[in-house]
Each structure stands twice: as structure tokens, then as C-alpha cells.
Amino acid sequence: MALALHLLPTPRTLELTGGDVALPAALSVSGVDAEIIAVTLGARARPADAAKADVICSLASDGGDGDEGYRLRIGGTPLVTITARTPTGLRWALTTLAQILVEHPERVPALRIDDAPAFPIRGAMLDISRDRVPTMASLHELVAKMASWKLNHLQLYTEHTFAYAGHEAVWHASSPMTPDEMRELDRICATRGITLTANQNCLGHVERWLKIPGYEHLGELDRVNLLFGAWFHDPNTLIANDPAGLALVKDLLDQLLPTCSGGYVNIGCDEPFDLGHGKSKAAIEKDGFHHVYTRHVSTVASYVRAHGKRPMYWSDAEHAKPEIAALLPADIVPLVWGYDGGTEFAKRGRLFRDRGLEVWVCPGTNNWWSLTSRSQTRRANLARAAREGAEIGAKGFLNTEWGDAGHRQQWPLTLTGIADGAHSCWSGDRPFDDHALGLHVFGVPAMGAWMIALGSIESDVGVNFLGDMNASIFDAADRPDAVAKAQAADAKLAALDAALPACDALIERELRHAVAMARLSCARSQVRGTMPLDIDKRRAIGTSLAELLREHRQLWLKRSRYGGLEQSSDHYKRALNCW
Incomplete structure (x- = not known):
């Protein structure tokens, strides 16, 4: 069975030439600066002379299309051949090779790639x-x-x-x-x-x-x-x-x-x-x-x-x-x-x-x-x-x-x-x-389709999670079908929450928080669309928002500085204070 290949971004042309190639655990690379090898291939590669290299890089006037284009060949002797007009083209070719190794760390498909960017x-x-x-x-x-x-x-x-x-x-x-x-x-x-x-x-x-x-x-x-x-x-x-x-x-x-x-x-x-x-x-x-x-x-x-x-x-x-x-x-x-x-x-x-x-x-x-x-x-x-x-x-x-x-x-x-x-x-x-998106952003191929599905719920159902979250609980939902739409959106969110692929622990926390906050928005919309307002349901929503605000603050500090956190939190506090 031919090995599949998913790259981000998609190359201009990619031809699988048949079969696959075993690559050594540590690739030897010639024709490019050691710093570029380090930042593209990391510990998987080291500099070497051309006579001993698994990957031979060279500059040529016909080595690729434009200043950033490149040609990458896998298969034959040497194992990998890269040509480009400039060192920048060689950098992007090695970047592509690094992505190939992410998906296929031991055996890679024999192939030819001719690639160049749409925009400089x-x-x-x-x-x-x-x-x-x-x-x-x-x-x-x-x-x-x-x-x-x-x-x-x-x-x-x-x-x-x-x-x-x-x-x-x-x-x-x-x-x-x-x-x-x-x-x-x-x-x-x-x-x-x-x-x-x-x-x-x-x-x-x-x-x-x-x-x-x-x-x-x-x-x-x-x-x-x-x-x-x-x-x-x-x-x-x-x-x-x-x-x-x-x-x-x-x-x-x-x-x-x-x-x-x-x-x-x-x-x-x-x-x-x-x-x-x-x-x-x-x-x-x-x-x-x-x-x-x-x-x-x-x-x-x-x-x-x-x-x-x-x-x-x-x-x-x-x-x-x-x-x-x-x-x-x-x-x-x-x-x-x-x-x-x-x-x-x-x-x-x-x-x-x-x-x-x-x-x-x-x-x-x-x-x-x-x-x-x-x-x-x-x-x-x-x-x-x-x-x-x-x-x-x-x-x-x-x-x-x-x-x-x-x-x-x-x-x-x-x-x-x-x-x-x-x-x-x-x-x-x-x-x-989407497969390439999940693989090369999160290291989990299934995450790509999951992220796109999460981001499609508002348009698929016709809701606005943040708008409903920001609206006063005392303002009746302005759409006659608001409750039904909120219920439909909540069902999609619940299904996605249950189907979240295994991923990095912090990424998982952040995404489950996003889903939980969106589901709370659905709950608020349903309460606003049902008259008279139920005091116990309002109180429960306020309590849930207070807990999610605490988590918002915790997650913020995992990746961001304190400055700005209070201003961001104030958006939720305004909703909280009119529970």
C-alpha cells in the first residue's frame, strides 16, 4: 500500500514515484548551513560532506521556480536530493522534508516535489x-x-x-x-x-x-x-x-x-x-x-x-x-x-x-x-x-x-x-x-477536522455564542426559534466534547473550556427565550459562569502575561452581574 502524505502548506506538485525508502535515524545533510539544518530538522539531522551525505542540497539557476522555489527528490542515490536557486529555497525544502518525517519517521515514500509559494x-x-x-x-x-x-x-x-x-x-x-x-x-x-x-x-x-x-x-x-x-x-x-x-x-x-x-x-x-x-x-x-x-x-x-x-x-x-x-x-x-x-x-x-x-x-x-x-x-x-x-x-x-x-x-x-x-x-x-492541519499544528491528524467542525457550528446552526453570552439575561431572545437553535448547537457541542481526540494536556483544557463556555451561552439563550425567567436556572447559569471565569483566568496565564486579563475578564463579569 502506498504511503499517504499530508503537508502544510500543500506543495504545488507532488508525485509519488513508487515504493518507499528507509531513512537513517540521523540524516547527514550537505550543501546548507548548519543553523538551517538545526532549525528545520533538529536532532534528526547533522551537517556532512557531500560524499557522505544522505541529503544533498545544491544551488542551481534551474533549481526551482523563483527565489523560494525548490525541487525535492526522495529515492535513489543519494537518498534525498534538493535543488533551489537560493538558500531560502533550500530552507523551505528542508522544512518540507521535516514534515514528511513527522508523518513517516522511518520509511518515507519515494517522490518528486516541485514547489514554490503563491506570494513572496x-x-x-x-x-x-x-x-x-x-x-x-x-x-x-x-x-x-x-x-x-x-x-x-x-x-x-x-x-x-x-x-x-x-x-x-x-x-x-x-x-x-x-x-x-x-x-x-x-x-x-x-x-x-x-x-x-x-x-x-x-x-x-x-x-x-x-x-x-x-x-x-x-x-x-x-x-x-x-x-x-x-x-x-x-x-x-x-x-x-x-x-x-x-x-x-x-x-x-x-x-x-x-x-x-x-x-x-x-x-x-x-x-x-x-x-x-x-x-x-x-x-x-x-x-x-x-x-x-x-x-x-x-x-x-x-x-x-x-x-x-x-x-x-x-x-x-x-x-x-x-x-x-x-x-x-x-x-x-x-x-x-x-x-x-x-x-x-x-x-x-x-x-x-x-x-x-x-x-x-x-x-x-x-x-x-x-x-x-x-x-x-x-x-x-x-x-x-x-x-x-x-x-x-x-x-x-x-x-x-x-x-x-x-x-x-x-x-x-x-x-x-x-x-x-x-x-x-x-x-x-x-x-x-484537515489531516495535514491536525498533524502539523497539534501532532494529531484527527484534530484538524475536529477544529474545523467546532468552528462551523455557529454558521451551521445560525447562532452567535459570544453575542448570546454578552446579551443581558433579562433581554428576551430576539429570534422566535432561538431556543431550538440553542438546543441544536448544544447537541453539536456535546458531541464534539465527547469526541475530542487525545492531545496535549493544555490544548485539551483550552478546547474543553471553549466548548464549555459555548454550551453555557446556549443555556443562557434558552433561558432568555423561555418566559417567565426561571430564577433557579438563572442562578445556576451565573454560578457556572463564575466557575468558567476562574478557568478563563487560569488558562490566560498559561500562555499570556497578566496585563489585559482584567479587561478581558470584565466582559464575562458584565454578564455575570446581570444573572
């Missing part, structure tokens, strides 16, 4: 500001996994969680990344073939700055603002083009940029909700939003350029307009973002590409605002980004893991979402392989 820059962005800042151990683990999936770019989304000198009042309770930690992470990334890129929002999403005495005068507004007629929001936007605000931005960038060796800098500037509603109103009425906004973006971009780096910014859908594109600096990179299967990456990106700007597509993991993830939405979003990004010649593909609503998604969901993105930005819109 393949990244993940992790939100460390709302509200979870991972420990350094967690970041090291993430970087190692990213490299094993052939990602080569990392950003840490930052609003206030970098230890900026002179601004301790803003970040002191947030357990921020220190400059030394960022430099260490940069070094770890470099050894794994990953570039760490600085990320600091420089216009909107600065509410954590503006609420601190001494900074409030920098805000467009000095009071909460009603957004979209739906909810009140703290002031979140700097006064565009204000000298004092720009001086703050320059100070932050001057401190952060030297700690990250990446040649790009993400200056954010997305969702400036308050812009034009306060101190910039007169300027916008006189010059137009596009002039005021792009003037601010251009000034911040000049600060980045002074460090010899290239600016990039989040291109909001409503700002993808010719009048904005025409005023942007020629070297800025619009990050075309959107997080569902309907996002028009090509239409929006083409607007900037046709003006000669480098464009990236930025889909998302769809884990935020969720307890269980949104698997189908994520995969539709990733596939469309890959397909349309290739169509418009996007250079980069940045998969975003946000932390809205208290970053309550558990770490296994984060890893799954980033791994799905790694597949899409290397393999394009080819089908996802």
Missing part, C-alpha cells in the same frame, strides 16, 4: 493590544510553528503595549513588550527565516492613550461618541495633522522601529472613527476628508522613511477611493483588508495597483468576537484573498488575528487560523487538508 511575503499579524500579550515562550512557540508552515513575516499589532520610555502611565498595567524582548524576538524570527515588522497604530484606535491624563488633549473628541447609531465609544482618534499628536507618533516610532529589522512599518491609520466630528471638522469641511487624512498618513510615512524603512497602512474599504489613492506617497503599501468571503480584494486593490503602488491582501482568522471560531467564513475569506491577490499581483498576504472583545479565543483557535492562512498564502486557493 506570507505573514501573520497577532493583536497584542486587545487585550492579550503573549509570554515570550508563547511567541517563541508561535515563531517556530510559523516557520514550519513556511511563513516569513510577523507583525505584532500595537496600540499601547510596547514599553515606550516617557509614557509609562499609558502602558504600566499592560505587561508590554520591552525593547529588549522585541529585539530578542527579532533575533529568533531571523534564525527561522521570518522578518519581524514594526506595527504601531498612528491615528485611530488610540483610546488607551487618550483616556490617560496628560494625553486627552491630543484627541479629536474629548467625550464618548455614538458610533453608527449603535454604541458609544471612548475617544479613539488623534487630531489629524496636529503638531503635538505628530510629535507623539514620531517619538513612538523612533523608539519602536530600531527593535525590528523588517524593512516595512505598519502605521495603522485605520478606522479613525472620530475624525471630522471634533477638532478637525473645520479642516475637513474646507479641504475634504481625503486631503486631511492623506496629509496625516503622508507625514507619518515620512517618519518611517527617515529610518530607511517603507510605510504601510490599513486601507479601509470606505477609503478605497481614487481621490485618496491619488494623494498617497508613491512608496506606501496599502493593506487591503476584509474578513469575509465577500471582501472585494481585487476591486479595491486594483485601484492602488493601477497607480503603481505595491499592494498586499489582508484576510483574517475569524477567531475574534468568537468562542469557537468561524471556520467556513475564514476559509472562504482566505481563499478569495489568495485568488484575487494573485490576480492583481499583490506582493504580500497578511493573515490577521485580532483580539476584539477581550481576546477570549483560546490559543488552539489562534494556531488553527494562522495555519489555514499559511496554506492559502503558499498554496493559493487549493483545497485545505
Whole structure:
């Protein structure tokens, strides 16, 4: 029987040539630096001369497609032959070989692989500001996994969680990344073939700055603002083009940029909700939003350029307009973002590409605002980004893991979402392989299908676990079929809980917690949909939530720093306090 093979990401072409090959317990490898051998194959391999090597690596002008492509052959003499145009291609070939050995540690299938990525820059962005800042151990683990999936770019989304000198009042309770930690992470990334890129929002999403005495005068507004007629929001936007605000931005960038060796800098500037509603109103009425906004973006971009780096910014859908594109600096990179299967990456990106700007597509993991993830939405979003990004010649593909609503998604969901993105930005819109997902994320093949099933319940049944958890217990469920849907979702959750494959102990705790919290959401929805409200059932739900909140706090500290935990817990406390 031919040996099956499951790789993440899926290679461009893979041909099983017949039979299998026994490999020694310790492979000898020639033609590549010892450091690359160590970080890809680990203890399974050692450097050797070509005459004695089991694995011979060599550079050749026809060794692969592009700078990162490679050709890998298993079978014959030598046992393994690898060619590539560059050392980077050799690195990714050895990374593929390492995955083959995970699935088949003793006998491997004879094969030919010709492989190359769909995008030259393949990244993940992790939100460390709302509200979870991972420990350094967690970041090291993430970087190692990213490299094993052939990602080569990392950003840490930052609003206030970098230890900026002179601004301790803003970040002191947030357990921020220190400059030394960022430099260490940069070094770890470099050894794994990953570039760490600085990320600091420089216009909107600065509410954590503006609420601190001494900074409030920098805000467009000095009071909460009603957004979209739906909810009140703290002031979140700097006064565009204000000298004092720009001086703050320059100070932050001057401190952060030297700690990250990446040649790009993400200056954010997305969702400036308050812009034009306060101190910039007169300027916008006189010059137009596009002039005021792009003037601010251009000034911040000049600060980045002074460090010899290239600016990039989040291109909001409503700002993808010719009048904005025409005023942007020629070297800025619009990050075309959107997080569902309907996002028009090509239409929006083409607007900037046709003006000669480098464009990236930025889909998302769809884990935020969720307890269980949104698997189908994520995969539709990733596939469309890959397909349309290739169509418009996007250079980069940045998969975003946000932390809205208290970053309550558990770490296994984060890893799954980033791994799905790694597949899409290397393999394009080819089908996802759940077996490979489970094997190369968790070491358990069956975990892939389980994770996707967990993340499909909301869409399959038509429920929103976190929305129902956040709703007041005293608000009647607004859907006539809410009780039936909650019961159907709970049955699916119970079945998945019973079928969770054996896995790492902490992963199991995190996933059972996610399931338990989602089931509690179902219970709350059923109580809200049944009138009159039953006091004993309400009390039982409150007691269960208190216990799950305790576990949320315990699990948080296993992988993340204390800073942000209270803000995350407050989301559950609001539900608890209206039991």
C-alpha cells in the first residue's frame, strides 16, 4: 500500500514515484548551513560532506521556480536530493522534508516535489493590544510553528503595549513588550527565516492613550461618541495633522522601529472613527476628508522613511477611493483588508495597483468576537484573498488575528487560523487538508477536522455564542426559534466534547473550556427565550459562569502575561452581574 502524505502548506506538485525508502535515524545533510539544518530538522539531522551525505542540497539557476522555489527528490542515490536557486529555497525544502518525517519517521515514500509559494511575503499579524500579550515562550512557540508552515513575516499589532520610555502611565498595567524582548524576538524570527515588522497604530484606535491624563488633549473628541447609531465609544482618534499628536507618533516610532529589522512599518491609520466630528471638522469641511487624512498618513510615512524603512497602512474599504489613492506617497503599501468571503480584494486593490503602488491582501482568522471560531467564513475569506491577490499581483498576504472583545479565543483557535492562512498564502486557493492541519499544528491528524467542525457550528446552526453570552439575561431572545437553535448547537457541542481526540494536556483544557463556555451561552439563550425567567436556572447559569471565569483566568496565564486579563475578564463579569 502506498504511503499517504499530508503537508502544510500543500506543495504545488507532488508525485509519488513508487515504493518507499528507509531513512537513517540521523540524516547527514550537505550543501546548507548548519543553523538551517538545526532549525528545520533538529536532532534528526547533522551537517556532512557531500560524499557522505544522505541529503544533498545544491544551488542551481534551474533549481526551482523563483527565489523560494525548490525541487525535492526522495529515492535513489543519494537518498534525498534538493535543488533551489537560493538558500531560502533550500530552507523551505528542508522544512518540507521535516514534515514528511513527522508523518513517516522511518520509511518515507519515494517522490518528486516541485514547489514554490503563491506570494513572496506570507505573514501573520497577532493583536497584542486587545487585550492579550503573549509570554515570550508563547511567541517563541508561535515563531517556530510559523516557520514550519513556511511563513516569513510577523507583525505584532500595537496600540499601547510596547514599553515606550516617557509614557509609562499609558502602558504600566499592560505587561508590554520591552525593547529588549522585541529585539530578542527579532533575533529568533531571523534564525527561522521570518522578518519581524514594526506595527504601531498612528491615528485611530488610540483610546488607551487618550483616556490617560496628560494625553486627552491630543484627541479629536474629548467625550464618548455614538458610533453608527449603535454604541458609544471612548475617544479613539488623534487630531489629524496636529503638531503635538505628530510629535507623539514620531517619538513612538523612533523608539519602536530600531527593535525590528523588517524593512516595512505598519502605521495603522485605520478606522479613525472620530475624525471630522471634533477638532478637525473645520479642516475637513474646507479641504475634504481625503486631503486631511492623506496629509496625516503622508507625514507619518515620512517618519518611517527617515529610518530607511517603507510605510504601510490599513486601507479601509470606505477609503478605497481614487481621490485618496491619488494623494498617497508613491512608496506606501496599502493593506487591503476584509474578513469575509465577500471582501472585494481585487476591486479595491486594483485601484492602488493601477497607480503603481505595491499592494498586499489582508484576510483574517475569524477567531475574534468568537468562542469557537468561524471556520467556513475564514476559509472562504482566505481563499478569495489568495485568488484575487494573485490576480492583481499583490506582493504580500497578511493573515490577521485580532483580539476584539477581550481576546477570549483560546490559543488552539489562534494556531488553527494562522495555519489555514499559511496554506492559502503558499498554496493559493487549493483545497485545505484537515489531516495535514491536525498533524502539523497539534501532532494529531484527527484534530484538524475536529477544529474545523467546532468552528462551523455557529454558521451551521445560525447562532452567535459570544453575542448570546454578552446579551443581558433579562433581554428576551430576539429570534422566535432561538431556543431550538440553542438546543441544536448544544447537541453539536456535546458531541464534539465527547469526541475530542487525545492531545496535549493544555490544548485539551483550552478546547474543553471553549466548548464549555459555548454550551453555557446556549443555556443562557434558552433561558432568555423561555418566559417567565426561571430564577433557579438563572442562578445556576451565573454560578457556572463564575466557575468558567476562574478557568478563563487560569488558562490566560498559561500562555499570556497578566496585563489585559482584567479587561478581558470584565466582559464575562458584565454578564455575570446581570444573572
